[in-house]
Amino acid sequence: MRVGVIGGGQLAWMMAEAARSLSVDLIVQTPEASDPAVAIATQTILAPIDDAAATAQLAAQCDVITFENEFINLEALTHLEKQGTRFCPRLSALAPLLDKYHQRCYLRDIGLPTPEFSTLEAADLLSARWLSYPTVLKVRRHGYDGQGTFILNSQADLEEILAQSAPHPWLVEEFVPFERELAMMAARGATGEIVTYPVVETQQEEQVCRRVLVTSDLAAVEEEVKAIAHTLLTQLDGIGIFGIELFLTREGKVLVNEIAPRTHNSGHYTLDACVTSQFEQHLRAVCGLPLGSPNLQTEAAVMVNLLGYEHSQSEYLEKRQRLSQIPNVHVHWYGKMESRPGRKLGHVTVLMNDKASRSQAIEIAQIIEAIWYGC
Numbered sequence: 001m002r003v004g005v006i007g008g009g010q011l012a013w014m015m016a017e018a019a020r021s022l023s024v025d026l027i028v029q030t031p032e033a034s035d036p037a038v039a040i041a042t043q044t045i046l047a048p049i050d051d052a053a054a055t056a057q058l059a060a061q062c063d064v065i066t067f068e069n070e071f072i073n074l075e076a077l078t079h080l081e082k083q084g085t086r087f088c089p090r091l092s093a094l095a096p097l098l099d100k101y102h103q104r105c106y107l108r109d110i111g112l113p114t115p116e117f118s119t120l121e122a123a124d125l126l127s128a129r130w131l132s133y134p135t136v137l138k139v140r141r142h143g144y145d146g147q148g149t150f151i152l153n154s155q156a157d158l159e160e161i162l163a164q165s166a167p168h169p170w171l172v173e174e175f176v177p178f179e180r181e182l183a184m185m186a187a188r189g190a191t192g193e194i195v196t197y198p199v200v201e202t203q204q205e206e207q208v209c210r211r212v213l214v215t216s217d218l219a220a221v222e223e224e225v226k227a228i229a230h231t232l233l234t235q236l237d238g239i240g241i242f243g244i245e246l247f248l249t250r251e252g253k254v255l256v257n258e259i260a261p262r263t264h265n266s267g268h269y270t271l272d273a274c275v276t277s278q279f280e281q282h283l284r285a286v287c288g289l290p291l292g293s294p295n296l297q298t299e300a301a302v303m304v305n306l307l308g309y310e311h312s313q314s315e316y317l318e319k320r321q322r323l324s325q326i327p328n329v330h331v332h333w334y335g336k337m338e339s340r341p342g343r344k345l346g347h348v349t350v351l352m353n354d355k356a357s358r359s360q361a362i363e364i365a366q367i368i369e370a371i372w373y374g375c
């Protein structure tokens, strides 16, 4: 089977092992020859993600096309879908999710809990008397890793952000003083069966995912988050894997923050900690194969992102060697040629036995970060 992937970053790169074991050829559409997945692809079409002519070329060579990110040109792809190109998930499952405001409306309409939200043009934001601080402003499209998300503490913050931005309608939403951030990966197969992975805690710094803790202390909300996943995937009629990011409030309330219709950073731990990784699960769904078990093969785990902290061309061999000496560690290095602050260069997962606690998981994350960031 030949699967086309729109996007050639680390998420597509991490599909390689699963593709090999399922005898799937990956053909990737990505802009740069140095993008990680070029190294593992059977073939690459070097073109921007939203280049529909390139996607038509991709379609001619593949049985089905899937996505590594959602910065796509939906209108142009709809044209291809009408002409017979198979997309997975189907475009109708992506359409409500691409714009953060539309996504919030969709979640509300299918009865899922979200933060309070609205959309406003810049001029209306400045005169909105009901706005209270802190408040959260988000660009509606093309935001990622906190780019385009602003937590504002005053009218002065608002004026500063608006002055730096081109005029467009914003998503404005209540600031949720969450106790923790949670995430769950969930997959739906071609025949409609759904599997869910464990609910995990994610920790962001400067709005970028730093760590994922997989421990058993979230059992109290597991069923509630599972029910959210089932509602969402069924309503979307979505096939493939989906990442669901949530807030847990001090009062124990769960709110959905964001849906990613693809593999997700909060599911990287599944590569080493689960029977079926999120990458294999996605390919299984896309290829119409039965889904695999999402069960943990370990009691607990912690995943830490290796984020760039300087401008350099280094491969950080010495640091990676030190990381690889941690017991039960798996170091993943994406092979990017260039490091810059905040760039995701790799990740580390440590498997933990004997029902490890949240605080033990945090301790291990701190050891990894001390080696990586040198502090």
Ligand code: ADP
Pocket: 115, 136, 138, 143, 144, 145, 146, 147, 148, 149, 173, 174, 175, 176, 177, 178, 181, 204, 207, 208, 245, 257, 258
């Ligand atoms: P992105 O798509 O860039 O990842 P998110 O909407 O997930 O943007 O926001 C990134 C981070 O910003 C979240 O993980 C969270 O830490 C913080 N954040 C986003 N929305 C809110 C909110 N309404 N209240 C409090 N913090 C928020």
